[in-house]
Amino acid sequence: MIRLPETMRFIARDWLNANNIVFHEGAEATLVDSGYVTHADETLARVVVALEGRRLVRLINTHSHSDHIGGNAAVRRAHGCRILVPEGMAPAVEDWDEDALLLSSAHQQAEPFEFDATIAPDDELEMGGLRWQALHVPGHDMHALAYYAPRERILISGDALWQDGFGVMFAELHGDPSGLPAQRRTLEMLRELDVDTVIPGHGAPFGDYPAAVARALARLAAFEQSPERMAKSAMKALFTFTLLEKRRMPRAGIGDYFGRVAIFRDVSKTFFRKEPAAVAALVIDELLKAGVLIEQDGDLVSRG
Numbered sequence: 001m002i003r004l005p006e007t008m009r010f011i012a013r014d015w016l017n018a019n020n021i022v023f024h025e026g027a028e029a030t031l032v033d034s035g036y037v038t039h040a041d042e043t044l045a046r047v048v049v050a051l052e053g054r055r056l057v058r059l060i061n062t063h064s065h066s067d068h069i070g071g072n073a074a075v076r077r078a079h080g081c082r083i084l085v086p087e088g089m090a091p092a093v094e095d096w097d098e099d100a101l102l103l104s105s106a107h108q109q110a111e112p113f114e115f116d117a118t119i120a121p122d123d124e125l126e127m128g129g130l131r132w133q134a135l136h137v138p139g140h141d142m143h144a145l146a147y148y149a150p151r152e153r154i155l156i157s158g159d160a161l162w163q164d165g166f167g168v169m170f171a172e173l174h175g176d177p178s179g180l181p182a183q184r185r186t187l188e189m190l191r192e193l194d195v196d197t198v199i200p201g202h203g204a205p206f207g208d209y210p211a212a213v214a215r216a217l218a219r220l221a222a223f224e225q226s227p228e229r230m231a232k233s234a235m236k237a238l239f240t241f242t243l244l245e246k247r248r249m250p251r252a253g254i255g256d257y258f259g260r261v262a263i264f265r266d267v268s269k270t271f272f273r274k275e276p277a278a279v280a281a282l283v284i285d286e287l288l289k290a291g292v293l294i295e296q297d298g299d300l301v302s303r304g
């Protein structure tokens, strides 16, 4: 049974929206991450419940991906709160660089927002009356921060560490070989921390930290040995995300979709050396077999 501090409210979301955390700070409150843009209304409604009458004064992000920042603009409009982002992602947000934010290449959306301040690696901050250290956790996102409360032994890990793995290695997929080594350094750094409870970006809070880090390192080792395995895992995760957003897509059109959207098209060529339609067929087949997707009247439908 996971017990969270009294000042922390955990809002469980799905894989399209990052989890949200609300910290109570007297009459005020802080929110961590804001979900995907098309679900902003749900995010707002759930945050209001978690505020329990407090005023939201701060929104802090773990990293720049669409499922973590998509609701930033809507949250600021509703609450007038300040927004703090990891220092490394600031230029991409400032210029609203849809390539750097991985929006255009993956056919994803987010609403532009302005931020008030940045958080640098090793900065200390207070949330919910607890002291947190910002830890640089590059890999899945090269500028990502995790937030660690050493006294309470809690880690807000974003997508750097999940109960069973970690987020997609985008750098590698885009032809930059620095992602896997960074993820290895990140996991080896995290392994040294004293942690009782992890609040991940997706999935439920969990304990048994050493086992989770070991699973992540094992998965990483498999990716290091086989770039194609890494790419296949990433294609499956990204297509599942796409279907969560679009809800259903005609199966007959997925091959074309892989050919149109840069990340699917480029990864098909560079990692699989196959036509995008052939990779699409492979990915769909595995997701159907795993029960992640189902087929209904010629459409693929997400079960998430």
Ligand SMILES: [Zn+2]
Pocket: 063, 065, 140, 141, 159, 167
């Ligand atoms: Zn992410």
